[in-house]
Amino acid sequence: MTAADRNVSDCSRSFARSNRMQARLHELVPGGAHTYARGSDQYPEHMTPILTRGEGARVWDVDGNEYVEYGMGLRSVVLGHGYRPVVDAAHAAMCDGMNFTRPTELEVLAAEDFLRIVPGAEMVKFAKNGSDVTTAAIKLARAATGRTSIAVCRLPFFSVDDWFIGLTEMAAGIPVAATADVVRFDYNDLATLEARFQANPDGIAAVILEAATATMEPAEGFLAGVRALCDTYGAVLVFDEMITGFRWAMPGAQTLYGVTPDLSCWGKAMGNGFPIAALAGKRELMELGGLNTDRNRVFLLSTTHGPETSALAAFRAVVRAYETVDPIGRMERAGQRLAEGVNAAAAELDVAEYVRVIGRPSCLVFTTCDQDKAPSQGFRTLFLQELLNRGVLGQSFVVSAAHTDADIDLTIDAVRQALDLYRKAIVAGTVEGLLIGRPVAPAIRRGAAPRRIAPTAI
Structure with a gap:
């Protein structure tokens, strides 16, 4: 098994088909996606799910993995997929x-x-x-x-x-x-x-x-x-x-x-x-x-x-x-529950100064800081990586009216497990050895580095 197909955590998810399809996308489409915010450089390397369908707040990828999705089509899907x-x-x-x-x-x-x-x-x-x-x-x-x-x-x-x-x-x-x-x-x-x-x-x-x-x-x-x-x-x-x-x-x-x-x-x-x-x-x-x-x-x-x-x-x-059906009320309630649960988990694991959910309940984002409490792409990528491995997909915690209590509970549990590894990285002062591949990079940047696609990969 290659580094591209294995997992850092104990989870058993495979991204093999998604990885192959993402590589093919880079051959066919500049940037490998039709929106820069959806690009592979916005997700952990070798963990870029290619999706097949969605229902409510859940989505499935070509490897058969199921996720609770956040962001929901760059905030465009408020009522849920397939409403x-x-x-x-x-x-x-x-x-x-x-x-x-x-x-x-x-x-x-x-x-x-x-x-x-x-x-x-x-x-x-x-x-x-x-x-x-x-x-x-x-x-x-x-x-x-x-x-x-x-x-x-x-x-x-x-x-x-x-x-x-x-x-x-x-x-x-x-x-x-x-x-x-x-x-x-x-x-x-x-x-x-x-x-x-x-x-x-x-x-x-x-x-x-x-x-x-x-x-x-x-x-x-x-x-x-x-x-x-x-x-x-x-x-x-x-x-x-x-x-x-x-x-x-x-x-x-x-x-x-x-x-x-x-x-x-x-x-x-x-x-x-x-x-x-x-x-x-x-x-x-x-x-x-x-x-x-x-x-x-x-x-x-x-x-x-x-x-x-x-x-x-x-x-x-x-x-x-x-x-x-009051979608805004539903989003506000789901977002409030999610923010409280994630922030409580961060406090329990003594990383509340490093990982925090902030923002309007219907439009939540999370902060990811390093051991010096500075925003960090490496630590953000580690957090995304561990959430992906536990069935949570998203660059934010932006909810929809379709997010159920079960979706929120799964997410909070996934965050709690992810933060256990995050805390180890904080103590070590580095994500090295815990992160597969290169960190994510800003979507709007001057050059392809630091996530340039290697010429041999195309």
Whole structure:
């Protein structure tokens, strides 16, 4: 048995078929995955499950291993895999045709549903992914104001397009000019945003941010202050609701915190895994991409698959589920139980200073620190490795409404066992000898190292 197929712990899981299929993926697909966050470099080396199916909060891989999954499709699956009302609605729509040369009745009904549940929005346009709608929002703001500068909050991710990715470590192939008009400001720091406005009093077209994140809530008055600055300087306020929408509240963080943006961008949970996103906002802005304007028109969003019927039907079924079965309440309860259980286990094993679950109960993450209490990719990988070996898959502890008490109990037990080995690594001051392969690496980084695929492996 090779190191790639054996396990560090006493668990008997094999990843042999997954390893072979992952190697094949690297031959066929750049990065071995279609999303960088799903890449093999985000998981322990030689332990990258290739999945075959899911049900509820459980998934199975090609080796027959079963897992409780967290993250759930990068936070897009809130009701659980294979949730029948959503699947049935999408299937019925598919059977009547998925794409036509004219709008369908579903486009009317889905738009009415969306605008009914998001009170600050007056018009909506559907698309397939979040990057398209955030970039459309930026374009719309620039057209509406006649300005070019954008104030972007220092948060992890807004778009795959040049105006944002050009600010990251993966800026290869992007002209410097693409980000020349982008300025940054800090979350919960109104002074940094005000300074940007003062330096560009007539230049900032839009301010874009998430109202909250998994680990950061808005300070008292912060969002209202951002709204006031945008009003004072004539900028368009854009909220990215990709994660907060349908997870903080169905109508988004904007209703929870009582601050209405001019434009908002949606995706992920609104389709329970089906590909759908939305740009919504004030009529006076949105109509710049329509026919009820005397101004030069904005080429806003025009996609072949934006209005395909299965995703619109799935969205409508998600809305009905939120109105009848309280998915957010279920996520909050499951997340609270999980956080309390894991943190209690860490305290019992005297590693609470090294491993901790933090964040909103519906959007939990875990911290993994080394013997010096500094964040560590090596120790994170050890933790992931031991959870995988015990049937828990995920880069976070983001729950869904499908996570049951049994799922949470299995996870807490797996964590308790994983932390026993983690504690040994803390005492030893190293993961060497306990970790198979190289540590995970940031998904967005300049080079393939430290998880470059060896030339002989392709």
